[in-house]
Amino acid sequence: MAAHTVIVHDEPAFLHGAAGALRLAGYDVAAFTDPMDALAWLEADRTELLITRVRFGEGKPHGISLGLMAKNRQPGTKVLFMALPEYAGAASDVGTVLISPVCVSDLVHAVDRLLKPPSHDFGTAAGK
Secondary structure, eight states, rough: OOEHHHHEOHHHHHHHHHHHHHHHHHHHEEEEEEEEHHHHHHHHHSEEEEEESSSTTSOOOOHHHHHHHHHSSSSSEEEEEEOGGGGGGHHHHSSEEESOOHHHHHHHHHHHHHHSSSOOOOGGGGTT
C-alpha cells in the first residue's frame, strides 16, 4: 500500500535509515533534513502523513508549527512526532507522539497503525 509520507529529521543517518525502512514497508517517502524544504514539498504535493521531530536548529521552524502548517494546507494530513518527553504534551495536541529516542522498527509500526486499515481475521473466532 503506497502512501505519500514526508519524514523530516536533521540527523542524516537516522533519516536515511527510517526512509529506507518505510520504503521497504511499501510507503512512498520523501525525506528532508531541513523543515523549510519539507514545507515547500508539503505545499506542492499531496501528503497523507508528516513524520517530524519537534526541535530543529536555530532559525528553523519547529516540528509543531510544521505539523500545523501541513494540516492547514492539506486537511486530513496525519502528523507523527518523534519528541523528547518535555515536548510530548504540546505535540500531542497536533498529532501522534513517539517518545525519543525512537528506533526505526517502532517508527514503521507506528506508521502502519496510522495509515493501514485494521485487518479483521474472522477465521480465528473462539471455539474454532
